[in-house]
Amino acid sequence: MTATLTQIYDARVAAGDIHADAAQRAVLPMLERVRAGLEAPVKKSGLFGLFTKPPEPVRGLYLWGGVGRGKSMLMDLFCDAVAAPKRRVHFHAFMQEVQAKIETARRARVEDAIAPVAKEIAAEIRLLCFDEMQITDIADAMIVGRLFELLFAAGVTVVTTSNRVPEELYKNGLNRQLFVPFIGMLRARLDVHEIASETDYRQHRLSGAQVYFTPLGAQARADMDALWDELTGHDEANRLVLHVKGREVVVEHFHNGVGRTGFDALCGAMLGPADYLALAGAVRVLMIDDIPQLSAARFNEAKRFVTLIDALYEAKVRLICSAAAEPEVLYRAGEGTFEFERTASRLREMQSADWAAQA
Structure with missing residues (x-):
């Protein structure tokens, strides 16, 4: 029988690899829910499985809290355990890659340059695990809404960590009113949870x-x-x-x-x-x-x-x-x-x- 994330966590505590932390342990059932959804058989729709739509993405998770609260460690534990096509990447590095691919599509005179980039990502994975979602660049701010809309529509599940609550992303940024709908999208697609551990490891x-x-x-x-x-x-x-x-x-x-x-x-x-x-x-x-x-x-x-x-x-x-x-x-x-x-x-x-x- 496959070990649960809580069992894996407790085993690492017993081995002395990590210190037990109640705030961290409380997150594990939330991550286990996402894991179970991703590992469940995908139901086919349509006539004899033809013309199937992408499966609805599993509702993701947005973990936020101060630096050193164990967010990245929990992300690693979760991502390693999930048996589904996945990618674990730092959010800043991911957006740099996306911007480069969008620029290539634009040079090829693609009308919607974000669409082929999202399609390429969704063809390879069902789960995106981001470390440290933070948006300070206007180029990223103007891209993420359309990009994530397409990823969610293609059935991609997102789990991310951040040092700040979604409403604080791109705070005081240029043309922030154009970015605000993305915050609503995150709230609609991801459970938002603060890791309030008192220890900065x-x-x-x-x-x-x-x-x-x-x-x-x-x-x-x-x-x-x-x-x-x-x-x-x-x-x-x-x-x-x-x-x-x-x-x-x-x-x-x-x-x-x-x-x-x-x-x-x-x-x-x-x-x-x-x-x-x-x-x-x-x-x-x-x-x-x-x-x-x-x-x-x-x-x-x-x-x-x-x-x-x-x-x-x-x-x-x-x-x-x-x-x-x-x-x-x-x-x-x-x-x-x-x-x-x-x-x-x-x-x-x-x-x-x-x-x-x-x-």
């Missing part, structure tokens, strides 16, 4: 922890690995690929809002402010390995690093990194050293307990 793991490791070497690598394992629960990670204006921003390792990649992948590549803003919007914690000693010969990398840190700082992304030297001496000679002083100051501030609490 992510913050607990980072509370008082060292987050800047220098010098580079075996010890710094071991310390970074240990924090990565703590933050991801030793689970397998995936690559995060963000598509920004025809470019790819790649984070080699990504899990539950935590990304990890090397300095060269972010600052050695031809990336700019838009790329770093997209990255800052896609991760809650970013681990950067092997920040080198910078010099005038690496001015371009230093300039990109300044832009990257500005984006992470403004977005309140928690930064963990290993570096060749302390922030104040990472870049001491070359054009832009004055500007780098602010970056060094921000790197220092981002290590503090006060800033961690804000993040």
